[in-house]
Amino acid sequence: MGENSQTLDKERRDFIKKVLKGTIGGSLLLVIPAGLRSGIEVPVQIPGIRDQEYDLNKKRFAFVVDITSCIGCGSCCVADKREYKVPDYHYRTWVERYLKDFDDKIYVDSPNGGLDGYQEPRKDLDKEIRDTFFVPKLCNMCNDPPCVQVCPVGATFRSPDGFVLVDEKHCVGCAYCIQACPYSVRFLNPVTHSADKCTWCYHRVRKGLLPACVNVCPTGARKFGDVNDKESEVSKILSGPGVFTVLRKAMGTSPSLHYMGARREVI
Amino acid sequence: MDVLSNGAVTTVSNFVFPNDLHVHWSMMIVLYPYITGIVAGAFIVSSLYHVFNIKALKPVSRFSLLFALAFLACATLPLLVHLGHPERSMNMMITPSPSSAMAGFGYIYALYGIVLVLEILFIYRPKLVQLQAGSAGWMQKIYTLLSFGSDNVTPESLALDKKIIKFLAAIGIPMACLLHGYVGFIFGGVKANPTWSTPLMPVIFLLSACVSGISGIILLYILTKKYRRESLNLECIKTCFNYLAGFFIIDFTFEMLEVFSHSYLRSGYHHMVEGLLNGPLYISFWVAQVFMFSVVPLFLFGWLCLTRVKDRLYILGTMVTSGLLLLQVLYMRWNVVIGGQLMSKSARGYTEFHPQWFHKEGIITAIILMSLPFIVLFFLGKIFPFWLEESE
Numbered sequence: 001m002g003e004n005s006q007t008l009d010k011e012r013r014d015f016i017k018k019v020l021k022g023t024i025g026g027s028l029l030l031v032i033p034a035g036l037r038s039g040i041e042v043p044v045q046i047p048g049i050r051d052q053e054y055d056l057n058k059k060r061f062a063f064v065v066d067i068t069s070c071i072g073c074g075s076c077c078v079a080d081k082r083e084y085k086v087p088d089y090h091y092r093t094w095v096e097r098y099l100k101d102f103d104d105k106i107y108v109d110s111p112n113g114g115l116d117g118y119q120e121p122r123k124d125l126d127k128e129i130r131d132t133f134f135v136p137k138l139c140n141m142c143n144d145p146p147c148v149q150v151c152p153v154g155a156t157f158r159s160p161d162g163f164v165l166v167d168e169k170h171c172v173g174c175a176y177c178i179q180a181c182p183y184s185v186r187f188l189n190p191v192t193h194s195a196d197k198c199t200w201c202y203h204r205v206r207k208g209l210l211p212a213c214v215n216v217c218p219t220g221a222r223k224f225g226d227v228n229d230k231e232s233e234v235s236k237i238l239s240g241p242g243v244f245t246v247l248r249k250a251m252g253t254s255p256s257l258h259y260m261g262a263r264r265e266v267i
Numbered sequence: 268m269d270v271l272s273n274g275a276v277t278t279v280s281n282f283v284f285p286n287d288l289h290v291h292w293s294m295m296i297v298l299y300p301y302i303t304g305i306v307a308g309a310f311i312v313s314s315l316y317h318v319f320n321i322k323a324l325k326p327v328s329r330f331s332l333l334f335a336l337a338f339l340a341c342a343t344l345p346l347l348v349h350l351g352h353p354e355r356s357m358n359m360m361i362t363p364s365p366s367s368a369m370a371g372f373g374y375i376y377a378l379y380g381i382v383l384v385l386e387i388l389f390i391y392r393p394k395l396v397q398l399q400a401g402s403a404g405w406m407q408k409i410y411t412l413l414s415f416g417s418d419n420v421t422p423e424s425l426a427l428d429k430k431i432i433k434f435l436a437a438i439g440i441p442m443a444c445l446l447h448g449y450v451g452f453i454f455g456g457v458k459a460n461p462t463w464s465t466p467l468m469p470v471i472f473l474l475s476a477c478v479s480g481i482s483g484i485i486l487l488y489i490l491t492k493k494y495r496r497e498s499l500n501l502e503c504i505k506t507c508f509n510y511l512a513g514f515f516i517i518d519f520t521f522e523m524l525e526v527f528s529h530s531y532l533r534s535g536y537h538h539m540v541e542g543l544l545n546g547p548l549y550i551s552f553w554v555a556q557v558f559m560f561s562v563v564p565l566f567l568f569g570w571l572c573l574t575r576v577k578d579r580l581y582i583l584g585t586m587v588t589s590g591l592l593l594l595q596v597l598y599m600r601w602n603v604v605i606g607g608q609l610m611s612k613s614a615r616g617y618t619e620f621h622p623q624w625f626h627k628e629g630i631i632t633a634i635i636l637m638s639l640p641f642i643v644l645f646f647l648g649k650i651f652p653f654w655l656e657e658s659e
Contacts, residue, residue, distance in 0.1 A: 106615075150367050152358075153364060171355075179459065184612045
């Protein structure tokens with residue numbers, strides 16, 4: 001009995017020692033994580049950018065959305081909202097659900113911009129549905145952007161590498177660009193009171209990373225890359241035999257966002 | 268409103284793009300073209316006398332300029348209330364983007380303001396000199412400043428003034444047209460919005476500006492004269508009213524032409540525009556703007572202009588017609604600015620707009636902003652006498 005209790009005490013002491021060591025060691029790791037982690041970097045996703053001189057005029061980025069691959073999970077929307085702390089009820093990107101009945105009538109919805117994913121079939125329609133598909137939407141990064149044309153102070157501009165961006169510190173918040181955008185991708189940010197929109201994650205791209213939405217897409221429905229890089233996936237797709245379309249071509253905006261497999265009903 | 272239920276657009280599942288649910292340009296942007304329109308219209312009345320020598324308009328020629336100035340002084344306020352960053356508003360003047368229609372506003376507004384103030388000062392100069400001599404203290408200082416410290420009212424000096432006035436009034440006409448036609452172009456130049464993007468927009472805005480300006484002058488002329496128990500110049504009212512009829516007939520014709528030509532052409536978006544006018548805008552467009560405030564005034568014009576009516580009844584009729592037309596123009600601005608945004612760019616549905624009382628851009632703010640020009644006008648009247656005396 002006495003021997004047993006001695007062994008138990010020793011085991012207890014050892015256990016407490018281990019817990020203490022673990023706690024102290026863990027706390028130290030929390031205090032000095034940077035030193036231990038130095039040298040580890042997120043792997044390059046877009047080659048030819050990181051640790052190289054960036055020539056704005058030699059890059060031309062494009063975005064391809066493959067409608068036939070989108071499953072409407074909403075991961076892209078979640079990633080985007082987290083990347084930018086997008087205020088509720090405002091959308092830098094969203095996913096629409098299209099339903100087509102046997103009379104060729106189209107029913108579209110996008111509850112909460114698809115942020116919650118389309119986990120249930122649409123219940124408010126008493127129609128037999130023939131076909132359904134999802135359409136992710138984001139900034140079209142037009143080559144002739146109406147938002148840039150109408151901005152009275154030059155706060156929104158197009159960079160030579162194909163990004164339409166907003167200088168939120170120069171924007172007066174007149175919302176003219178919001179009226180001018182044929183795709184309704186812009187909104188007035190209720191926190192900054194400036195115009196806001198999708199940037200194709202320019203800050204990530206300049207570090208050789210894919211846009212947040214592309215990064216999380218589980219089916220590869222969102223593709224992004226440099227068209228001038230002949231080895232990039234986007235460059236290969238766009239120079240291949242696939243059928244592509246851009247949204248609202250008649251607007252003459254010449255978007256850099258291309259859709260694969262988009263039906264004519266998509267606006 | 269449920270668009271599907273009224274049957275106007277059967278292919279619509281009422282899908283609104285998520286960012287289109289919110290109406291970004293609300294009541295302040297309704298007031299802005301309304302106020303600048305009144306400025307341009309009032310200026311035209313004055314120019315009809317000063318440039319085109321329509322002598323019957325002499326009694327209101329001075330007042331209409333002050334009326335224009337009072338409204339011009341308040342024209343930027345709705346814009347400043349609307350801006351997300353009013354503190355950066357000067358960026359429009361400092362870093363204007365030449366490609367933007369909106370960037371010219373600051374310059375056009377400022378130049379027009381200078382022309383208007385100069386014209387008022389030259390027109391009032393003999394009166395100011397006279398008032399300066401008869402006043403004391405602060406008022407005398409103000410009159411000295413406003414008459415540029417000059418008390419030269421010799422015939423030669425006044426003849427030179429007259430030439431300068433004619434020049435200012437003459438360049439003022441294209442500037443007033445530019446000021447307001449340009450406001451119309453701000454909307455007309457938005458290709459993303461099919462209800463706005465029409466070359467007729469600046470023309471409609473300009474004509475409706477004349478309608479609201481002349482209506483305002485007629486109404487205020489009669490009301491102030493009645494309040495002061497002074498006699499009215501019936502010839503002046505009749506001339507104003509006839510001009511008002513002319514401008515309004517052309518204005519209303521263009522407004523209807525826009526609707527009916529699109530309806531007849533049955534182009535891509537006509538279903539959506541049709542659904543908008545027959546759906547969410549049915550009351551404010553067809554009932555209010557078209558029937559109550561356009562068709563009814565047209566009958567009133569026919570009755571008052573083409574038949575013999577007793578003077579008292581005529582004056583009452585002009586007041587009612589002018590009041591209705593002021594509302595017509597306000598409804599037209601509402602239907603263009605807010606109505607145009609109710610239609611989502613998805614081309615599949617309409618959003619809603621409910622004005623709020625206490626919002627930054629709400630009804631209370633709108634009422635305050637629309638009262639301000641009258642307060643400014645009241646104080647202007649303390650310095651510049653509105654009405655001519657018999658001898659003038």
